Amino acid sequence: MSDSSPDNTPNGVSRTLLAEASGADSAIPQNIRSLMNFLRTFVPFKQMDDGPLATLLEKSSIEFFPADAPIIGPEDGAPEKFYIVKQGYIVGERDSYRHANELPTFDIGPGACFPVAALLGERPTRTLHKAQEDTFCITCSKEHFSRMLAVCPVFRDFCLRGVSSLLDQVNRQIQAQAQSTLGEDYSLNTPLSQFIERQAVHCEPTLSIRKAVRIMDERGVGSMVVTDANRKPIGIFTLRDLRRFIADPGADLDAPISSRMNADPISLSPDATAFEAALIMAKHHFAHVLIAENDKLLGVVSERDLFSLQRVNLVHIARTLANAPSVDALAALQSDVARLAETMIAHGASAEQLNHIVTLLNDYSTHQVIQLIIKEQGDPGVPFSWITFGSAGRREQTLLTDQDNGIIFELEDSRLWESARQRLLPLASRINAALDQCGFTLCKGNIMAGNPKLCLSAQEWEQRFNGFIDAATPQNVLNSCIFFDLRTQWGDATLASRMFAPIRRRIQQHTLFQRMLATAALEHRPPLGLFKGFVTRKEHGLEGVDLKKQGLTPFVDAARVLSLAHGVEASNTIYRLRQLSEANVLETRDARAWEEAFDFIQLLRLRHHLHCKREGKKLTNLVAPNALNDLDQRILKEACRQAQRLQRKLAWSYQL
Amino acid sequence: MTLDQLTDFFSMDADVKALTRWSPPPPGQALEDIRWVTADVETTGLNTKKDVVIAIGAVEIDGLSICLEQTFELVINADARLENDNILIHGLSQQTLSQGVQPKEAIHSFLNYAHGAVLLAFHAPFDKAMLEKEVRAHLGVSCRLPFYDVAEWLKALCPEAPSHLRSLDDWSHYFGLYNDQRHHAACDAMAAAELALICLQKACSQGVTTWKGLQDKVAARIKLEKMRAH
Structure with a gap:
């Protein structure tokens, strides 16, 4: 037998003998096992079973690339090999005619794979992949790569979806982490259809309240949906309504339910998510949302269904914030907001959803602060709105929020502006202080309504914005840009939107100003260094x-x-x-x-x-x-x- | 192929002589065209006369890349009793050893695997001596295996490395090589293969592209060292 005979590859011999020697596990050669242990610390290999991972490695090679050696680039045509960095770093460089000091388009370290997109697309890579330092890669042929895609769903998912699949991983990790402390197992992204457990309890509008309540009692439900002949929901009657009804001395139990129901209830389609239902509940302080399709009632989802095991509940928080009797009480409630945020993360909320809820709740706090202070200080007698800038203006609030606000008031006669301002300023300062007490820290740059420069009539605001545009230099644009993210947080929203409309039109024409904004936007660079790590x-x-x-x-x-x-x-x-x-x-x-x-x-x-x-x-x-x-x-x-x-x-x- | 068939095969000594002899590549052979095998043996001790081989690991480099499909690892059923110290080092228990293959089959199998390749090892004289002794003892022929020392290569091709680097561990550490199972024959062979790969790439980047070029480079380094010693 010559040494090239295929059925006596020495490797085959050793594998067989070893398998006999010390159990099936040894069927995987030590070097492969060692590489498996190494890859196991990285995604997606972490999720791959032993079998596919061993298969991937068995047909692979290890190659070495000294620092600066090109590995694969646009000139090489469609790539023939798949690479996993074993040790070292790879950088991606765009065409060489660009500035020499340009940052690499990417740098990847141990565990990273390339050039996945080019392999899948059977096209050349867009960047030149170069070894940044002495680098070892695990490589396999394009054919083996394709075979792995076919046999291993985890690997396929990773290659096809790339970063998105990584993000899924993170989200799963976060949820798992948060859930282990909270003990819940559904996600806020669950479609409402999964909450339809039984036929919704409903009745016709003419039914007496007495009979309706009896049915609710018999069925053990907290709400009765009132529907027309086509099962189209036209109202809802809940235990809260019953409470109010009983408290009313003139209540007539035999009156038709339609006289006491909440008409035009809000309904969502079954493919809407639990999050959307929660949002509606929080916004309107309802504890029930209907699930309907084509105007036909399918079910009811209650706040209890959504947050049954939860210690903090959204609707409750929203309600208590909106009705807090004092600033002290509001301040005390803020820790519930933090706990709620944590619960939401556990339920798989995205940052967008969280920002949304936190902003919504902060808006409630702000509304209530303003109302409480007006009650305390008396109505200033000038119609005004409370506007907010920056992250609050963008509805991107998190738990760390400082105040960026102002007042816009409506007064035609410019001679009255100063006296109006003098009446509004003490009120504004009190509101700023009360908000600070609630955890919305005072703005270091004094972008606050209590600042006379930010307590302005609509016309003055327009001048102020025009001033920003006229006097723009790259430096002061950096300071003024947050004003361009404005939103009315309390009061008549048309005041600010009418004022801002001509400004918006002006900027759209004004390319020079845009250019300055763009220059300012490049001021904060992402923290990527030339090499490997982050710039800290x-x-x-x-x-x-x-x-x-x-x-x-x-x-x-x-x-x-x-x-x-x-x-x-x-x-x-x-x-x-x-x-x-x-x-x-x-x-x-x-x-x-x-x-x-x-x-x-x-x-x-x-x-x-x-x-x-x-x-x-x-x-x-x-x-x-x-x-x-x-x-x-x-x-x-x-x-x-x-x-x-x-x-x-x-x-x-x-x-x- | 079953174990029985294998045993039959190994009992035939017809081609043993041919299997123990092969010559190094022609001087002009390009480095990237050479098939290399890095090997590492685990033994009962450091005495090449008395001690015996208990495990062989080997890794193949072809076309300047390590082929994971062509790695070799064997535990040998050596009758020799293990010293306690060695059990700790190798992690091979008496039981594992007694389940290993017979020395004769092991040696035959290794030669079959490595035949024709340029053999490499870290501190090669030891591995060479041990393996040649086993060939003699079990196959009954004396041979000269074409072993070359990766440790010498490293010194010749990485003059910038600090001079205190001695062991496989030192060099692995110097290049930051990942290895979770050192002192396992196959893993040490892999570490040596990775070091060899670094050397081969360095040689190419220094303009050394042929077998003879590499030999000369290493020889020059050894000569220089001797001159300094005098």
């Missing part, structure tokens, strides 16, 4: 990546410029990105990637804040990259890379 900052003796300034701000600023330039009216960054893609300013795929990246960083920040809160530490935006797990680190890097891409797009659009 130091603050109060802590060192880390500033998730707000270095992570979120690049997205926020870029989305703002593009929105103002293209007449997109949304102020929320995610909405802005979506509307920009609908307006064909951004490619849908890019906008999606940026939304995801933004959402991830925001979620990381929220988790970090909750963590600080639990540990009784001061809330900061600074996160040490080493404190993050491998997966979070990788995605954060990818998210920052997306920020870099968005900035590049902006720089290109304005030729900066």
Whole structure:
């Protein structure tokens, strides 16, 4: 037998003998097992079973690339091999004619795979992959890669969905973590159809209240849906209504239920999510939302269904905030908001959803503070609205929120403005102080309604905005840009929107100002270094990546410029990105990637804040990259890379 | 192939002589065209006369890449009793050893695997001596296995490395190689293969592309060291 005979490969011999020698496990050679242990610390290999992972490795090779050696690039045509970094770092470089100091488009370290997209698309890579330092890679042929895609769903999912699949992983991890402390097992993204357990209890409008209540009692339900002959819901009667009914001395139990029901109940389709139902409940203080399809009643979902085991409940918090009797009581309720945020993370809420809820609850707090202070100080006698800027203006509030607000009042006669201001300012200062007491810390830059420069008539505001535009320099644009994310938080919203409309039109024409905004938007760079790690900052003796300034701000600023330039009216960054893609300013795929990246960083920040809160530490935006797990680190890097891409797009659009 | 068939096969000594002899590649052979096998033996001790081989691990480099499909690992049923110390080092218990293959089959199988390749090892003289002794003892022929020392290569091709680096561990650590199972024959062979791969790439980047070029480079380094010693 010659040594090239296929059925006597020496390897085969050793495998067989070893298997006989010490059990089936030894059928996997030690070197393969050792590499499996190594890959097991990375996604997606972590999720792969022994079998497929061993199969992947058995037909693989190990190659070495000295520092600076090119590995694969656009010139090499469609790639023939799949690579996993075993040790070292790979950087991606775009065409060489670009600036020499340009950052690499990516750098990847141990456990990372490339060039997945090019292999799948059977096209050349877009970037030159180079070894940044001495690097070992595990490689296999394109054919073996395809076979792995076919046999291993985990691997396939990872390769096809890339970062999105990583994000799913993170979300699963977060949920698992939070759920282990909360003990719940459904997600806020559960469709309402899953809550339809039995036929909704309903009756016709003419039924007497007495009979309706008896049915509710017999069936043990808290609500009765009133429907017409076609089972179209026309009203709802709940235990709360019954309470009020009993308290009424003139109540007539034999009156038809239609006389006491809440007409036009809100209904959602069965494919709406639990989150949407929760949001409606919180907004309207209802404890029940109907599930209906084509105007036909299917079921009822109650607050209890959604948050049955939960210690903190959304509707309750919203109601108590909105009705808090004093500023002290409001301040005391804020810790419930933090607990609610934690619960929502456990239920798989995205950062967007969390921002939304936190903003909603903060709005309730603000409303109530304003109302309480007006009651205390008396009505100033000037119609005014409370406007807010920055993150609150964008509905991107988290637990760490400082005040950025102002007052806009309506008064035609310019001679009365000063005296109106003098009446409003003490009120505004009191509101600022009360908000501070509730945890909305005073703005260091004094962007607060109590500042005479921000307590202005509609005309003065318009002048002020025009002033921002006329006197714009790249530096002061940096300071004024948060004013362009404004929203009415309390009072008549048309006041501010009427004032801002001509400003919006003006900016859309004013490319020079846009260009300055764009320059300012490039000020905060994503924290990616030239090599491997993150660029960290130091603050109060802590060192880390500033998730707000270095992570979120690049997205926020870029989305703002593009929105103002293209007449997109949304102020929320995610909405802005979506509307920009609908307006064909951004490619849908890019906008999606940026939304995801933004959402991830925001979620990381929220988790970090909750963590600080639990540990009784001061809330900061600074996160040490080493404190993050491998997966979070990788995605954060990818998210920052997306920020870099968005900035590049902006720089290109304005030729900066 | 069943174990019985294998045993039959190994009892035939017809091609044993041929199996123990092969020559190094022609001087002009390009490094990337050479098939290399890095080997590592675990033994009952350091005495090449008295001690015996209890495990062989080997890894193949072909086309300048390590083929994971072609790795070799065997535990040998050596009658020799293990010293307690060695049990700790190798993690091989007496039971595992008694279940290993017979020395004769093991040696035959290794030769079959490695035949024709340039053999490499870290501190090769030891592995070479041990394996040649086993060949003699069990196959009844004396042979000279074409072993070359990766430790010498490293010194010749990485002059920038600090001079105190000696052991496989030192060098692995210097290059930051990941290895969770050191002192396992196959894993040590892998570590040596990775070091060899680094050397081969360094040689190419230094303009050394042929077998002779590499030999000369290593020889020059050894000569230099001797001159300094005098």
